[in-house]
Amino acid sequence: MADYADRCQCRIIHEERVDGARRQALAPSEIDRVVDFFKALADTTRLRIILALEQGEMCVCDLAAFLAVSESAVSHQLRLLRQLQLVTNRRQGPVLYYRLVDDHVSRVAGLALEHIRE
Amino acid sequence: MADYADRCQCRIIHEERVDGARRQALAPSEIDRVVDFFKALADTTRLRIILALEQGEMCVCDLAAFLAVSESAVSHQLRLLRQLQLVTNRRQGPVLYYRLVDDHVSRVAGLALEHIRE
DNA sequence: GTTATATATGAACATATGCTCATATGTTAA
DNA sequence: TTAACATATGAGCATATGTTCATATATAAC
Numbered sequence: 001m002a003d004y005a006d007r008c009q010c011r012i013i014h015e016e017r018v019d020g021a022r023r024q025a026l027a028p029s030e031i032d033r034v035v036d037f038f039k040a041l042a043d044t045t046r047l048r049i050i051l052a053l054e055q056g057e058m059c060v061c062d063l064a065a066f067l068a069v070s071e072s073a074v075s076h077q078l079r080l081l082r083q084l085q086l087v088t089n090r091r092q093g094p095v096l097y098y099r100l101v102d103d104h105v106s107r108v109a110g111l112a113l114e115h116i117r118e
Numbered sequence: 119m120a121d122y123a124d125r126c127q128c129r130i131i132h133e134e135r136v137d138g139a140r141r142q143a144l145a146p147s148e149i150d151r152v153v154d155f156f157k158a159l160a161d162t163t164r165l166r167i168i169l170a171l172e173q174g175e176m177c178v179c180d181l182a183a184f185l186a187v188s189e190s191a192v193s194h195q196l197r198l199l200r201q202l203q204l205v206t207n208r209r210q211g212p213v214l215y216y217r218l219v220d221d222h223v224s225r226v227a228g229l230a231l232e233h234i235r236e
Numbered sequence: 237g238t239t240a241t242a243t244a245t246g247a248a249c250a251t252a253t254g255c256t257c258a259t260a261t262g263t264t265a266a
Numbered sequence: 267t268t269a270a271c272a273t274a275t276g277a278g279c280a281t282a283t284g285t286t287c288a289t290a291t292a293t294a295a296c
Contacts, residue, residue, distance in 0.1 A: 026169065035159075035160055047156070056138075062139075066139045104236075108230060157253095188256070212262070212273075
């Protein structure tokens with residue numbers, strides 16, 4: 001006889017755990033922002049852009065050559081990363097040099113790499 | 119006159135940067151695994167599951183109640199998280215209690231939260 | 237002005253993804 | 267064995283996402 005008989009009709013087996021999770025839960029708006037942050041990293045093209053920019057700034061053309069994808073595709077992804085404040089750019093003539101805004105993304109990527117390598 | 123005239127016909131403006139990025143680049147298989155890791159966190163349901171499990175183990179039924187989604191949806195997402203070795207479970211009678219495998223995910227989520235809050 | 241370069245952007249399209257629903261599996265009680 | 271409970275899983279469907287293509291914008295050279 002197991003001790004799972006304290007379930008209620010709505011099938012919540014451990015109400016105190018559910019309540020605890022609810023109390024500790026982040027606000028929906030924060031959840032959304034964290035999800036968007038991870039979405040930015042959850043794509044091969046964007047992750048490679050971010051890892052490449054850890055070495056220093058690069059222009060769209062450089063990134064397209066490195067990634068072996070079209071400049072249009074790179075530009076679309078850079079816009080997304082810009083909107084999420086992960087990268088920024090500076091203009092030098094017609095060329096836009098992109099760089100990481102800070103090292104948060106790098107640190108997160110480093111932890112992730114550590115995880116998958118262990 | 120700007121100094122961006124060193125481009126070649128294949129439109130690689132800074133070949134040394136592209137080569138540098140290539141040398142530092144991770145293996146494609148590692149990129150894929152890191153992307154999959156971030157994909158796991160890049161969904162509201164899964165992220166909330168992970169954050170909830172930081173408080174302690176919960177069964178499918180608990181999680182469904184907390185998340186206010188169907189148990190089937192939770193089960194599908196837990197399978198994905200299991201396959202990525204982010205969560206594991208123990209059986210007690212018919213009930214499966216899920217928990218985080220280690221604290222890597224929590225640390226990554228913590229950093230992400232720090233980032234979006236700054 | 238015109239032309240070329242570098243990048244941005246909108247629309248369209250194909251694929252990926254997350255949910256639902258139905259059904260299957262595994263465990264326990266009667 | 268039969269029934270009930272807890273969870274898992276496959277198929278189908280609607281939405282999300284990433285790329286391509288065409289076009290627009292911005293800067294510089296002429």
